[in-house]
Amino acid sequence: MxxxxxxELIRSKRDGHTLEPDAIRWLIDAYTSGRVADEQMSAMAMAVFFRGMTDAELSVWTQAMIDTGERMTLPGLARPTVDKHSTGGVGDKITLPLAPxxxxxxxxxxxxxxRGLGHTxxxxDKLESIPxxxxxxxGDEMLAQLRDVGAVVCAAGTGLAPADRKLYALRDVTGTVESIPLIASSIMSKKIAEGAQGLVLDVKVGSGAFMTNEPAARELGERMVALGRDAGVRTVALLTDMDAPLGLTIGNALEVREAxxxxxxxxxxxxxxxxxxxxxxMLALAGLDADPAEVLASGRAMDVWRRMIAAQGGDPDAPLPVARHSEVVAAExxxxxxxxxxxxxxxxSWRLGAGRTRKEDAVQAGAGIELLVRPGDRVVAGQGLLVCxxxxxxxxxxxxxxxAGGIEIGEQSAPPRPLIIDRIV
Known part of the structure; x- marks a missing residue:
């Protein structure tokens, strides 16, 4: 190589030039192996933050990050493989019922x-509240569970896209987390390396999301879908609302109960x-003709959930942790x-103990918030709005x-917002 x-590469990107594919591959490899220093990669991340990347640059950058580690293969499965990723939101427990x-x-x-960091x-963390x-x-355990149960939710191994772990930590302390190309490459390098044949992206937009405005969320979704397509992974994205929490619970054991x-x-x-x-x-990408509403109603998804939890040492019948203290917040x-x-x-919810500030912090399994009302509900003064x-x-x-100021009560209800805003292919 x-x-x-x-x-010179930092100057080139700083001045708005396009980086050559070989230069990108060298940079990612050299940074991962320690030949490029953190302060130099910090400068490059900031240059990308302000100058962006072309689609071609981003595709090479993402593949270079994948190439720093292993790409999983899932041999011997009789089923088509399909994965889902959410960009993160408040009360987003969708993986829990969706996977089974x-x-x-x-x-x-x-x-x-x-694991969670900050307000999402x-x-x-949610599943670890199950005793x-x-x-x-x-890898062998994961593959065996996929064969036997059909679903596994677990931590990513250290061998997947090690460049991403190193670069993500750097972005977190240099004010470059919000760069759309760097977000897209971070997510997609790991997801492509997982080896699934199809991928559905849930791109959140709203006050509780990483992307608070629709144009930025749409750009992120479009760029991630293009990266998946370039890598041979069938990919689609849904743009979904995150101005209000999903469901009626925020917190680890609380969200498991709701799932x-x-x-x-x-x-x-x-x-x-x-x-x-x-x-x-997900089923469309997998080429399967099944009605998920009918399967959910039949109880078959619950059966898979119980097997999935038990396969990873959990007791699906065990009582979930309950916090020792609670307090009602009432309407004024x-x-x-x-x-x-x-x-x-x-x-x-994070301040109550459901989240963490640093990756090494512990979380409280029972901490969080239960919503007693939703936007559009009529309330009277003194009525409970939520329980902490x-x-x-x-x-x-x-x-x-x-x-303070997060719950607004007025004379008339605001028009309802659609949960699913758009579909990106």
């Missing part, structure tokens, strides 16, 4: 997930709607709930501060 000057549902419809779902929860459940699986309600045939309408919409997209005035800001509620749960009652004050 030709050797380049990191400084799509498996019950005949696909294999290898769902490598992460992590799927692994005995473990996130760390070896089980969905699998049992109940649960909030928005969680059911999005679960079924994503399931239909009568009227119609016009808005429940997802960011405010997510931050409040925590093991550390001193957190209630900070949670209330986060909620």
């Amino acid at each position: 030709t050797t380049y000057s990191a400084v 549902l799509v498996a019950a419809c005949g696909a294999a779902v290898p769902q490598l997930s992460g 929860g992590g799927t692994l 005995g459940w473990r996130a760390e699986l070896g 089980v309600e969905v699998l049992a045939g109940g649960g909030p309408g928005d969680v059911v709607e999005l679960t079924l919409a994503l399931a239909r997209e 005035a009568s009227g119609v709930v016009q808005r429940m800001d997802a960011m405010a509620l997510g931050v409040a 749960h925590t093991d550390t009652p001193e957190a209630f004050t900070a949670a209330r501060e986060a909620l």
